[in-house]
Amino acid sequence: MITMTPSILIVDDHPSFRAMARALLQSEGYTIVGEAVDGASALTAVRDLHPEVVLLDVQLPDTDGFAVASELTRGTDPPAIVLTSSRDASDFGPLIAESGARGFVPKGELCGRTLAEALE
Amino acid sequence: MTSRRLRIAALVAGLVLSAVIAVGESRTHVHHNTAAYLILGLLVGWSFMIAGQVAWLRRPTNLIGPLMCATALTWLSNGLTDWPTDAVFTVGELFASLWLGLLVHTILAYPSGRLRTLDARIVTVLVYLDTWVLSLLVLPFTEPRLDGADKHSAHNLLLVDHHHDLVRAADAVSLLVGICLIVAMLVILARRWQAAGVAAREVLAPVYLTGAVCMFVIGAVAIYSGFVEQTGDIPFYVFSLSLAAIPQGFLYGLLRTQIGRSGAVRGLIAEIEASDEPQRLRAALRRALGDPTLELVYWLPEDDTYVDIEGDLVARPDDGEGRAVTTIERRDRRVLQMAHDASLLDDPALLGAATAAASLALRNQTLAGELRSQLREVAASEQRLSDLLEGVRLIAVSLDTAGLITYANPFLCELTGWSREELMGRDWLEVFNGTEVQFLERMANDDVLPYEENWIRTRAGEILDIAWNNTVIRDRDGRIIGATSIGEDITTRRRNERRLGFQLSLARAVARAERLEDVAEPMVEALGTTFDCWACVYWKAEPEELVPVAVWSDGATVAGDFRERVMASRPAGDAGLATYVRGTAEPRWDVDLDDDPVVMANPRAGHGRGSFAFPIVAAGQVDAVVQLCSDDVRGPDDEMLALLETVADRVGQLIERRRAEAAVAESEARKSAVLSSALDCIITIDSANRILEFNPAAEHTFGYRAQDVLGKDMADLLIPPQLREDHRRGLQRQLQHPGGRLLGNQVELTGMRASGEVFPIELAVTRIDTDDLPLFTAFVRDITGRKRTDEELRRSRVRIVNAGDEARRRLERNLHDGAQQRLVSLSLSLRLARSLAQRDPAAADEILASAGEELSQALEELRELARGIHPAILTDRGLRPALEALATRAPLPVELADVPDQPLPAPIEAAAYYVVAEALTNVAKYANAKHATVRIMRAEGQATIEVSDDGVGGANPLGGTGLRGLADRVEALDGTLAVESNGSGTCVSAVIPCE
Secondary structure (H helix, E strand, C coil): CCCCCCEEEEECCCHHHHHHHHHHHHHCCCEEEEEECCHHHHHHHHHHHCCCEEEEECECCCCEHHHHHHHHHHCCCCCEEEEEECCCHHHHCCHHHHCCCCEEEEHHHCCHHHHHHHHC | CCHHHHHHHHHHHHHHHHHHHHHHHHHHCCCCCHHHHHHHHHHHHHHHHHHHHHHHHHCCCCCHHHHHHHHHHHHHHHHHHHCCCHHHHHHHHHHCCHHHHHHHHHHHHCCCCCCCCHHHHHHHHHHHHHHHHHHHHHHHHCCHHHHCCCCCCCCCCCCCCCCHHHHHHHHHHHHHHHHHHHHHHHHHHHHHHHHCCHHHHHHHHHHHHHHHHHHHHHHHHHHHHHHCCCCCCHHHHHHHHHHHHHHHHHHHHHHHHHHHHHHHHHHHHHHHHHCCCHHHHHHHHHHHHCCCCCEEEEEECCCCEEEECCCCEECCCCCCCCEEEEEEECCCCCEEEEEEEHHHHHCHHHHHHHHHHHHHHHHHHHHHHHHHHHHHHHHHHHHHHHHHHHHCCCEEEEEECCCEEEEECHHHHHHHCCCHHHHCCCEHHHHCCCCCHHHHHHHHCCCCCCEEEEEEECCCCCEEEEEEEEEEEECCCCCEEEEEEEEEECHHHHHHHHHHHHHHHHHHHHHHCCCHHHHHHHHHHHHHHHCCCCEEEEEEECCCCEEEEEEEECCCCCCCCHHHHHHHCCCCCCCCHHHHHHHHCCCEEECCCCCCHHHHCCCCCCCCCEEEEEEEEECCEEEEEEEEEECCCCCCCHHHHHHHHHHHHHHHHHHHHHHHHHHHHHHHHHHHHHHHHCCCEEEEECCCCEEEEECHHHHHHHCCCHHHHCCCEHHHHHCCHHHHHHHHHHHHHHHHCCCCCCECCCEEEEEECCCCCEEEEEEEEEEECCCCCCEEEEEEEECHHHHHHHHHHHHHHHHHHHHHHHHHHHHHHHHHHHHHHHHHHHHHHHHHHHHHHHHCHHHHHHHHHHHHHHHHHHHHHHHHHHHHHCCHHHHHHCHHHHHHHHHHHCCCCEEEEECCCCCCCHHHHHHHHHHHHHHHHHHHHHHCCCCEEEEEEEECCEEEEEEEECCCCCCCCCCCHHHHHHHHHHHCCCCEEEEEEECCEEEEEEEEECC
């Protein structure tokens, strides 16, 4: 069950994006429970923090967002996963749908409203 | 019983019988003229008896004597049949008819006493059968008294039964057969007489004459009495007298020779004492022995030869038919043999006396005889020589000093067709050879050549070559009176030698000849010497004239300037024999040539001025004319013509062949030049896969020398083992079904070098069809280098593509990680700032300030990216400013030592920019250098880009993608990139063609 202002884990290797995303989403009432810089730390953070939503960057230093999403969704009570990228969703073809993610938000369009739409 | 006792017994028996007959006749008076019958009967009987006794006494071993005595006794026994007593009558009948057989026997056995011939024996036996045996057979059936023929009263004691008809039949048969036998006997005697020599006839004559007369009378009387019943006494008288004449004849002949020879032996001794000349001895012996056929022969024991008294060698005397040889021997073994009539053996005493007398003569005669025999031997040898000359298959001829023929043997006549009678006394020069005047001159000067070769003309005009052996004939004073020559017909041999010699020299000339002119020289010499010419010229037929190519001359015969004159001549039109022959294309012989340049060039040419010329035809045209000049006016014979025709034919063929060869050689030379200079390997094989052609390129490519591979199996040498079978099958297919993909197309295959190294080849095969099986020529190119280049190019292209991909990937990542991320952040910052603008303007203001900075960095990164894609400054401002920008951005001092003022082609400038940029990046990253220098130079159609530093070195041109990419870029412009790196620094240089 996703609450109206769900707890969020931000996974991205760019610090400027993590900082801007945290500030933007918090300003819109979201709770940022944690940040991760790569795939491995993302998996650990999800297990430790149990966020309701994981904002997951597609391009990670150690792996990509699709593999992390697959891994997370295979577990019990998985968080809702929203993939994000500076590229457009169409650049990835069917990969997003097949990854088990709830939705996709282009980085440039990230805000509370687009995140909520992606979670629907 | 001895012979002598038998003889006396016969004499006594004759006397007894005579007495009995006389008594019987006187008592019976059977005949009306008893006295006459008695006297005639006794005369006949005793004639035979006396002659028989004499013969028996003189020749005890000869049966003539006993036969005549037996004839006498049986004749006398006829008288017994007139005896009135039966016993005496019967005994008389038993022997009465035996005398006739004995008479015939005696005559036929005379004078030897033996019946030597078969016909004589047969006749004798038949006579016995016809007279005596038949009368004995008839005796038991005859009783003369009953026939009324006889008047006496005695009886036949052996009578069985009287058969008058049988007796008459027997008498008739006996008469008939008897007449035949008499004829046969006369024939035998006649033949013997014919065959007898003179001496023998002397002996035979009396007996044969009387015998023949008697036989004739007997026959006549028998025939007469057979037809006339009452014959009377006359036939008996004639018959008896003729019968009595036979022993008279014998006695006459015997006594005559006996008397004559006795005197002759005395004369013989007197003659031998007077002279020992063998001719006189022989004449004396002939006279003494009454044998004109007598010959004396000396036996020479040293040589076992026989010579007659003339000294002539004779055959060993032989005692053949009717001849006998008596040998007169002396102790010193010198032997005289006397060949004489065999009848002389009948008188051994005479023969003995004659030989004894002759032996006296031997002592003096034999030496002289031998000497004479030697002289005769010389004469005989001359005779044999003469016989030899007559029969030998060589010419033998004698001439007197005027050249007239004094002797000509049959072979010369046979050879030339003249008869001996026609030749004797004729002039040799006129008949056989008019040019032999010098022979007579030589004979006159006693200078005749012992051996010479010449010719003669036969009656039919044929010329024969003769080898002569000459000898002069001298009289007793040593003056030459003529000459004899023995000649051998060497026509065939000379022709063969001439032909052989000529063909040999011509063959040598042709074999040695490189050009046709090389043949002409030896040919004229060979022709000239072979045919005894004084000159021979080879004229080449040029369009307008004849040009002398080769001149041979007999230096002794021609004038000094002959050669120059001929070589200077150019006969044209109708001047001379050669031009004529050129015009007709036929050989020609001519004499008395007044317009011929060769003949006229030699004033010494003989009166005949004979010359012969024949054309040499090549390809249907007269190519040359060969002219021979000779004083020999014979002209060419058929043999020579045939030979020269062959020569002309061969030389003509040679000319054609040489021309063809020259054409082929030219083409070969061209081909050879092509082969040698061809860069491609050219290899020709025959249908058996043997290499026929292997050009220098092939030698170079495959590593074999041509001489090592020619004739060998191509597949074994040039094709890798695993492909050889395919090749052989392909060749077989090609031979059976011409065509296929290989012919005329370029295909890539694999070849093998001498080292065993396998390498790629490009191959094109051409089939060359010949009269025989086809040949195949392969044009092979070693494409190892091209393959390597192709591979290099392919890799280079891959690298360039990869480099492009990598560059784009890097650009995308840089954009994504750099400017894109900053723009995303900027976007989020602006959205956040807007949301904070109302609630917290200070915070929003801070965010906007940070966003502005983010935007500046994003722009800077984009510029850097754009510069990496292509340096804009290079395009806008040129190479030098672009390089200066690089130098400025470099973290170490970079000196631009040399940069051309004139712009380079854009691709080369770009390559230069990237070489410098990459090299400086590497210097900054790895070289640890304090200083770097950049040089761009343009010279001799090349642009050289050089970046050197004073760093630690260790650069590897293939190590990183950077330098490899630079090399690709440079090689894409047909340039090369080199990196030299050592402890004193690194120098990267690129050389790019630049027109």
